[in-house]
Amino acid sequence: MTYEFSSKSRWWLWCLVAIGLTALDQAIKQVVSTSLPLYANVPVTSWFNWTHVLNPGSAFSFLAQASGWQRYLFIAMGLIVSAILVFSLWRGVASRLVTASYICIVAGALGNVIDRVRLGAVMDYLDFHWKLWHWPAFNFADVLVIGGAILLVLSSFIDSNQSIDQPI
Structure with a gap:
């Protein structure tokens, strides 16, 4: 007997996982905001x-210098994308x-939407650099969105007849 996977049978579980990852993102941001003043920098x-x-x-x-309208655009985009992906899981x-x-994309998008609603901006705390090269600061929610996008791209290279879920 072959088991065919479908997110539909446990879509509520996938939503709980996304909520858990969103909560983890917000918990980390809470630790950052209570332990480090705004614009502070601690070399690790x-x-x-x-x-x-x-x-x-x-x-x-991108659009950081806009007059404020971008906040509402990014909130709407995050909510719309999250709703479409949750509906697809259902x-x-x-x-x-x-x-x-x-799951990763929804969790990351919602983590950043919460920041935009609460703070008017996204809180970033991970700052990587090497000599004169400096990567823009980012957060766990960003890691989730990028990680989810990478997984989605990887899934496009898998033949539908040869699923990653099945042994070779």
Whole structure:
């Protein structure tokens, strides 16, 4: 007997996992905000700082200098994408990899939406650098969104007849 995976049978569980990851993101941000003043920077290694910054824009501070309308655009986009992905999980996704990617994207999007609603900007705290090269600060929610996107791209390379869920 072969078991065919479908996210539909346990879509509520996938929603709980996404909520748990969102809660973890918010807990980390709470620790950062209570332990580190805004714009403070604590060197941890020669290539990593623990920092506390707010980004009113999106990735790489895109639209950070806009007049404020971007806050509502990014809130709407995060909620719409999350709703579409949760609806897709409810309808049934046939791949564990795609299910995991949707969960990560939803959790990360909602983590950043919560920041935008509460703070008007996204709280970032991970600051990587090397000599003169400096990566923009980011957070766990960003890691979830990017990780979910990477999983989604990887899933597109898997032949539908040869699922990652099945042994070779």
